[in-house]
Amino acid sequence: MILEMNNIQKQFDGLEVLKDISFGVDSGEVVSIIGPSGSGKSTLLRCATFLETIDGGEIKYMGKAAAHTNAQGKAEYVTAKELRQFRSYYGLVFQQFNLFPHYSILKNLIDAPIRVQKRSREEAMDTAMDLLRKMGIDSKADAYPFQLSGGQQQRVAIARALAMKPEILFFDEPTSALDPELTGEVLKVIKQLAEEKMTMVVVTHEMAFAKAVSNRVIFMDGGVIVEQGDPHDVFDNPQEERTKRFLSVFDR
Amino acid sequence: MKKIVASVLAIAMAAIVLVGCGGGASTTTETKSTTEDTSTGKIAAYTEEDLGKDFVFKHGFDQEFPPYAYRNDNGETGGFDVELAQAVCDYYGWKYEPVPFNWDAKDMELNAGSCDCIWSGFTINGREDNYLWSMPYSDNEQMIMVKKNSDIKKLDDLAGKNVGVQTDTSAYTMLTEGEQKELASKFGNLQVFPDYTTAFTELKAGSIDAIAIDITTGDHLIKDDKDYGYLEEKLGNEQYGIGFRKGDDVLCKKVNEALDALVADGTFAKLGEKYPEIQPYLSLGKK
Amino acid sequence: MSITTMLVTMSDGMLKTFGIFFLTLLGALPLGMVVALLKKSRFLVVRGIVGIYISVVRGTPLMLQLLAWYFGPYYLFGWEIGGWRYPAIIVGFVLNYAAYFAEIYRGGIESIPVGQYEAAEVLGYSHTQTFMRIILPQVIKRIMPAITNEIITLVKDTSLAFTLAYQEVFSIAKQIAASQTSFMPFVIAGVFYFVANYLVEFVMKRIEKSMDYYK
Numbered sequence: 001m002i003l004e005m006n007n008i009q010k011q012f013d014g015l016e017v018l019k020d021i022s023f024g025v026d027s028g029e030v031v032s033i034i035g036p037s038g039s040g041k042s043t044l045l046r047c048a049t050f051l052e053t054i055d056g057g058e059i060k061y062m063g064k065a066a067a068h069t070n071a072q073g074k075a076e077y078v079t080a081k082e083l084r085q086f087r088s089y090y091g092l093v094f095q096q097f098n099l100f101p102h103y104s105i106l107k108n109l110i111d112a113p114i115r116v117q118k119r120s121r122e123e124a125m126d127t128a129m130d131l132l133r134k135m136g137i138d139s140k141a142d143a144y145p146f147q148l149s150g151g152q153q154q155r156v157a158i159a160r161a162l163a164m165k166p167e168i169l170f171f172d173e174p175t176s177a178l179d180p181e182l183t184g185e186v187l188k189v190i191k192q193l194a195e196e197k198m199t200m201v202v203v204t205h206e207m208a209f210a211k212a213v214s215n216r217v218i219f220m221d222g223g224v225i226v227e228q229g230d231p232h233d234v235f236d237n238p239q240e241e242r243t244k245r246f247l248s249v250f251d252r
Numbered sequence: 253m254k255k256i257v258a259s260v261l262a263i264a265m266a267a268i269v270l271v272g273c274g275g276g277a278s279t280t281t282e283t284k285s286t287t288e289d290t291s292t293g294k295i296a297a298y299t300e301e302d303l304g305k306d307f308v309f310k311h312g313f314d315q316e317f318p319p320y321a322y323r324n325d326n327g328e329t330g331g332f333d334v335e336l337a338q339a340v341c342d343y344y345g346w347k348y349e350p351v352p353f354n355w356d357a358k359d360m361e362l363n364a365g366s367c368d369c370i371w372s373g374f375t376i377n378g379r380e381d382n383y384l385w386s387m388p389y390s391d392n393e394q395m396i397m398v399k400k401n402s403d404i405k406k407l408d409d410l411a412g413k414n415v416g417v418q419t420d421t422s423a424y425t426m427l428t429e430g431e432q433k434e435l436a437s438k439f440g441n442l443q444v445f446p447d448y449t450t451a452f453t454e455l456k457a458g459s460i461d462a463i464a465i466d467i468t469t470g471d472h473l474i475k476d477d478k479d480y481g482y483l484e485e486k487l488g489n490e491q492y493g494i495g496f497r498k499g500d501d502v503l504c505k506k507v508n509e510a511l512d513a514l515v516a517d518g519t520f521a522k523l524g525e526k527y528p529e530i531q532p533y534l535s536l537g538k539k
Numbered sequence: 540m541s542i543t544t545m546l547v548t549m550s551d552g553m554l555k556t557f558g559i560f561f562l563t564l565l566g567a568l569p570l571g572m573v574v575a576l577l578k579k580s581r582f583l584v585v586r587g588i589v590g591i592y593i594s595v596v597r598g599t600p601l602m603l604q605l606l607a608w609y610f611g612p613y614y615l616f617g618w619e620i621g622g623w624r625y626p627a628i629i630v631g632f633v634l635n636y637a638a639y640f641a642e643i644y645r646g647g648i649e650s651i652p653v654g655q656y657e658a659a660e661v662l663g664y665s666h667t668q669t670f671m672r673i674i675l676p677q678v679i680k681r682i683m684p685a686i687t688n689e690i691i692t693l694v695k696d697t698s699l700a701f702t703l704a705y706q707e708v709f710s711i712a713k714q715i716a717a718s719q720t721s722f723m724p725f726v727i728a729g730v731f732y733f734v735a736n737y738l739v740e741f742v743m744k745r746i747e748k749s750m751d752y753y754k
Binding site: 295310315316317318322323324325326327328352353354357360363364365366367447448449452453472473476477 | 540544545547548549606610612613614618619620621622623624701702703704706710711713714715716717718719720722
């Protein structure tokens with residue numbers, strides 16, 4: 001197991017957003033998380049990447065616990081220094097790309113490997129150029145983010161996450177901020193990564209994509225996992241009433 | 253002015269002190285006592301030993317008060333009082349340090365010890381009890397300056413007119429709380445300026461009708477401007493001296509002795525010749 | 540007095556004006572950042588003190604603050620203040636301008652989207668790295684126009700040192716005007732301030748331009 005999340009609880013101002021959620025991701029797995037807005041799927045991803053702190057439960061990467069519930073029933077994290085070590089296991093692609101606007105495309109890709117992971121400049125450059133070629137944007141290496149289209153920026157963001165050589169890659173609605181005609185180029189890249197057996201968790205509204213690319217689909221609603229399983233089962237033959245209702249909206 | 257500044261200071265600084273050190277409660281009463289008595293500072297008086305060869309004499313003056321203290325034609329700090337102070341220093345072998353200040357702040361500067369005396373055309377009259385005074389060295393007269401063709405011919409004609417004066421000068425004191433207070437109450441307006449230069453510019457521009465001013469300063473202003481003159485009737489007389497902190501008797505005595513010596517050896521008279529506007533009014537060595 | 544003599548006399552004051560100007564920037568630009576960061580401190584007491592400091596400094600005239608810094612030590616503690624004139628001016632200016640810069644910095648820092656912090660955090664940057672490498676460069680670009688404004692104001696505000704009779708260009712102009720009954724020194728002072736600000740604008744434009752490569 002690359003990631004395990006057990007009995008995760010999260011409240012915002014007394015409002016329970018995640019109610020005792022458990023799930024894990026195996027190496028090479030592509031998991032899509034779907035569900036209506038406010039279902040807690042983005043929060044789950046932000047808890048997995050430590051952008052939000054959980055109130056209770058356990059988060060493990062590569063079998064090591066980053067957070068667990070202590071004797072008082074509260075979630076307890078490892079030290080900030082150890083937490084930084086855990087961050088090297090995963091990457092996150094944001095809905096809004098969040099590229100660094102003052103860095104060139106290449107520098108966006110090599111700065112963290114050099115500054116954070118202390119890799120050599122040459123190695124970081126090689127990795128970065130390989131990734132940019134793979135994304136089909138190597139000609140933009142010296143450009144700045146504002147000069148790129150949304151789809152290109154999101155591909156750079158994916159490359160930036162991959163440049164850190166993570167074990168698992170999270171996507172938080174990676175195509176939601178894009179014009180419809182640009183979503184295809186980003187989805188294509190994710191699909192390509194899936195074929196290379198990259199472990200990924202994708203929070204998405206793209207049902208067709210989720211169905212085509214993932215090994216497993218999780219449907220969340222009201223802070224719980226309502227249903228999960230093989231995409232064909234979940235999409236074509238949902239067992240739960242809430243899943244049916246949600247999917248019927250998308251079929252229209 | 254001084255009292256306002258002092259109390260605002262006290263509030264502002266108290267806030268800073270409270271925040272900064274959390275102490276300073278005992279300072280409030282001290283501040284009060286210094287504001288009420290203008291010249292009893294906490295700065296220790298100089299002793300005979302202090303006033304040896306390596307003494308630095310800090311001459312406090314208003315650098316905008318020609319011809320006593322001003323930027324001379326070479327752009328250097330000069331004036332009768334500056335040169336006289338330097339002569340006193342030379343007499344004892346003291347080091348001379350000029351401390352130009354704003355006239356408004358002269359008492360604060362003196363009390364706080366940034367200078368040892370106030371010495372730039374400083375009128376004794378009306379301030380007798382506020383400072384320890386040297387012997388008077390110059391007389392002066394308070395005059396009303398007008399344009400020569402003005403319809404103001406005597407003091408009574410000033411009724412209803414706009415009259416300018418520099419803040420905190422003897423002419424100002426005379427008009428606001430001294431012997432000419434009643435005359436001033438008949439003015440249309442007594443306009444107070446930070447310096448006489450501005451007042452003179454306004455007189456030329458016609459926004460005021462007359463200026464109450466001491467004659468030596470006035471002569472300097474109109475030396476190249478023959479269109480202006482004084483009313484024959486004088487506003488008053490005064491004497492100039494050097495104001496020391498009360499209690500600084502040793503320093504005062506030494507300066508007096510030096511003045512006597514400078515009069516005796518002719519230095520004082522020679523200096524007077526350099527300043528023809530002042531010379532007729534110099535009172536030392538004229539017996 | 541010839542105009543040349545006036546210029547020579549005033550040039551000494553111009554150097555002193557530049558002295559106040561550069562020392563104030565040298566002190567206030569970094570101190571403002573410290574103040575801005577303290578204003579975001581986790582500790583309520585620190586935030587409170589910094590808040591009071593900023594509102595006192597911004598709510599009172601600089602002229603009054605200069606008087607307070609110069610005469611305050613005497614009135615509060617009875618200290619002799621000979622030689623304290625120039626330090627008091629610099630302390631007054633630095634603390635005044637640091638407060639204004641702090642507010643500009645704070646506005647700049649708060650204008651950076653939270654996504655920049657999150658992206659840096661996920662990539663493993665430390666807090667210091669995030670601030671120095673990711674946030675600060677973007678803040679500087681955003682606040683440049685406001686900083687330029689403040690620096691131009693500073694050039695003109697240096698003339699307030701005349702309150703403490705410091706012999707900068709404006710004080711000397713006043714003195715020459717008094718002794719020569721001439722308006723010329725003020726014209727020279729005016730030209731001096733104008734030219735100084737023209738230079739400031741020129742330099743700041745260049746700096747702004749050098750950061751134009753991204754949006």
